[in-house]
Amino acid sequence: MALSKKEEFTQEDIWLADVAKALSHPARIRILKILTEMDYCMVGSIVDQLPLAQATVSQHLKELKRVGLIDGEIDGPKICYCVNNKNLAKAKAALDKMFSKIGCC
């Protein structure tokens, strides 16, 4: 595209779209579900549950981390990932708000 126009929207809309983008791949949906179900999880365990190479999973984790939906902590040679409840709640609230209106056609 010639030039992205994303910056010309409100901060709220840009942020919400960014969160949605982080959720826009089934692998990342799966990862988020795994983390909400297990509280925390090593990368290796996540890789085992996905049909993707380790490098690819790492990229997906990076994307979820970028928008703050998950956190990663170093635990020896491993990394412990978990959901960030504060940001998850914030995203949920924003989506709820948008979805709460009712219209008719």
Place this chain on the structure above:
Amino acid sequence: MALSKKEEFTQEDIWLADVAKALSHPARIRILKILTEMDYCMVGSIVDQLPLAQATVSQHLKELKRVGLIDGEIDGPKICYCVNNKNLAKAKAALDKMFSKIGCC
């Protein structure tokens, strides 16, 4: 990418990711908000409220329609767009479910 692996996930995860993808651009967030606030809206009116060309807005509308979040009805030479409440509710429920879990790190 050599080959998309999206098909190797569950239908639920693929669908939810697809809905998120439809929401992954500030223009489409804005459009959805406009439609939930106005019940229905002609394309021209939406174009006036966005910093994008008509062709681009049309593409964004198509994407929202593709996943069923909005509907478009012909009204003379114009098209009346509105949100699809059934699918919006379905998406809200699926996201709520995913966001409802609590973990700790």
Place this chain on the structure above:
DNA sequence: AATATTCATCGTATATTTACGATGAACGAT
């Protein structure tokens, strides 16, 4: 019928995403 309006689609350029193998950094164990 000719014209204007409204919007989708086509064609196209550029940017971004997705995927993987290879490599490297950090740590624990021997």
Place this chain on the structure above:
DNA sequence: ATCGTTCATCGTAAATATACGATGAATATT
């Protein structure tokens, strides 16, 4: 110190998304 394990990052190829002007189809108006 060397080695194995764990994971991020680099490099790269192919797919997809974003943006717009131009064109076309459908309708309403004159």
